[in-house]
Amino acid sequence: MPLDVPPHAALIQVDGLTQDYPGHRALDGVGFAVPAGSITALVGPNGAGKTTLMRCLAALDPPFAGRVRVAGLEVxxxxxxxxxxxxxxxxxxxxxxxxxxxxxxWHAAAARAVPTRDIPERIAWAADAVGLADRFKQKAGSLSRGLRQRLAIAQTMVHRPRVLLLDEPASGLDPESRADLAALFRRLSRDLGTTLVVSSHILAELEDYSTHMLILREGRVVRHAALDASTGTPSRTAAVRLVLRLAAPCPDLATMLEGMSEVRDVDVWADGETVRLSLEDGHDPARRAALLRALVARDVAVCGFDLDRRNLQDVYLDHVRPAATARPTPGKGHP
Structure with missing residues (x-):
């Protein structure tokens, strides 16, 4: 049964979270809200504070300062x-x-206060969800690395929690099992209203099921945004990002585009032949067609014009690279 939480209500609320270890500040004034039923990709470089954040959300490490609420409960x-x-x-x-x-x-369910009468149904459900229904009588010590990972996931969710916090859950799984796991996460979110926070270094994997992205760097939040379901990039309600390829550089193009009221955030790459911009109401194909006609009418040699289909890794690298790092110049035919 879906959770009795209003759609998009914040099931996790973090304000000013600071966590210190001897000689090291792992989290520094972290704040964000996670909507109920969402799947948040928690990403960042090694040492960014991802595991510390998860332990605070799971009420295993008390915050040094700040406030953390999960399902209305103060951790x-x-x-x-x-x-x-x-x-x-x-x-x-x-x-x-x-x-x-x-x-x-059974032990995991009982330890999490699942009523005894409900345990058989819960463990059957969890085992079936991760593909272990045919391994019921096999000892954990005899399982392969991937099957042990599946069992650990099943034990984590056997009590049907409102919030699932998963640190590298697909580690050790083969490609088929990873795809099954992504489908499981989507079902939990859709059918039970479960809120998931998943940390992984495999961004393409997170892109398969995440609805939101939270980037940590040096203990601080540098990006928290909803993701577009079709592209995996931060969603925009009024504007879309476009990429233009030119047959030859146009020196006045930036000025020309910035003079158009519906265009903003113009970014001309160093080669002079690649331009990215935001177009108001650009979800409407007619708006994009009008912009293209205007450029052609002004003799701009446009040879490529499309939505900027940047993936999760592109967005991630934009926000974790030091600000002083220069943008690489794409060569001809750069995707």
Whole structure:
């Protein structure tokens, strides 16, 4: 049954979160809100504070300063209650190797206060969801690396938490299992209203199912945005990003474009033949066609004109590279 949370309501609310370790500030004034039922890609360089943030959300590490609320619960005041509504899979996890898959799931469900009468149905559901229904009587210690990963995920979600926090959940899984996992995440979000925060260094994988992106760098949030379902790039309600390719540089093009009221954020690359811009109401093909006609009428040698289909990695690199890093100049035929 879907959660009784209004659509797009903030199920996770973080304000001014600061977390210190001896001689190191892992999180520095972090603030953001995660909508209910969303799937947030948590990304950033090594040491950015991603795991620390997840541990704070899971009420495992009390914040040094700031406020964290999960499903309306203050993590500092009600950590046990937060544990009951969250599931947290760490990058490095442990299993009871002497227990069978069934026993491990039963233990996980009981430890998370699932009523005894409901446990058989819950463990059957979790095992089936991750493809372990045929391994019920097999001991965890005899499972392959990928199957152990699946079991760990099943144990994390067996109590059907409102929030799932997953650190590198696809580690050790083969391509088919990764695709199945992405489908599972989409089902949890769609059918149960589960809110997921998933950390991974494989951005193409996150792009398959994420609805939002949260980028951390040096303990601070540098980007938090909804993603366009079709392109994986930050969504825009009134403007779209376009990329123009020119047969030859046009020295006055930037000035020309900036003089058009519907055009903004003009970015001419160093080669002079690649231009990116935002077009108001550019979701309407007629608006894009009108812009193209105007450019051709002014003798601009346009040889390419399309939506700027940048992927999650493009957006990520834009925000984690140092500001002083120069944009690479694309060669001819650059995609």
């Amino acid at each position: 500092s005041e009600a950590p046990r209650a937060v544990h009951r509504v969250t599931g947290f899979l760490q990058d490095i996890f442990g299993l009871y190797d002497g227990l069978t898959v069934e026993q491990g799931l």
